[in-house]
Amino acid sequence: xxxxxxxxxxxxxASFALARAEYxxxxxxxxxxFISQRTNLPYSESHHFIPMKFQDHFTFPLDxxxxxxSLCPTCHRGxxxxxxxxxxxxxxxxxxxxxxxxxxxxxxxxxFYNSLKPA
Ligand SMILES: [Zn+2]
Ligand SMILES: [Zn+2]
Numbered sequence: 001x002x003x004x005x006x007x008x009x010x011x012x013x014a015s016f017a018l019a020r021a022e023y024x025x026x027x028x029x030x031x032x033x034f035i036s037q038r039t040n041l042p043y044s045e046s047h048h049f050i051p052m053k054f055q056d057h058f059t060f061p062l063d064x065x066x067x068x069x070s071l072c073p074t075c076h077r078g079x080x081x082x083x084x085x086x087x088x089x090x091x092x093x094x095x096x097x098x099x100x101x102x103x104x105x106x107x108x109x110x111x112f113y114n115s116l117k118p119a
Pocket of ligand 1: 046047048076079080
């Protein structure tokens with residue numbers, strides 16, 4: 001998650017999304033992490049599938065559980081730092097399952113990610 005965004009994030013919503021995913025990586029549930037000292041639960045990171053930066057394109061709040069995915073640190077960094085080909089693979093894994101968000105094309109998602117600079 002980029003620290004520079006001006007949109008306020010709700011930690012409760014992110015926690016709920018991680019719990020729903022049972023603290024597993026939603027790219028691949030076999031991606032193991034470790035038990036977090038803070039929560040005593042498997043460590044996972046929340047990621048806004050449609051980056052918060054693009055809120056202006058949507059009428060619903062992007063900081064919602066439907067838009068938050070649970071990821072292991074490696075997959076999470078891939079969304080932010082991977083080459084665009086890697087990001088496209090990651091996006092394709094979620095695009096169909098997040099149907100409530102699909103009132104836009106997958107090419108639009110690719111272009112969102114393509115325009116992001118690594119934070
Ligand atoms: Zn992220
Ligand atoms: Zn993973």
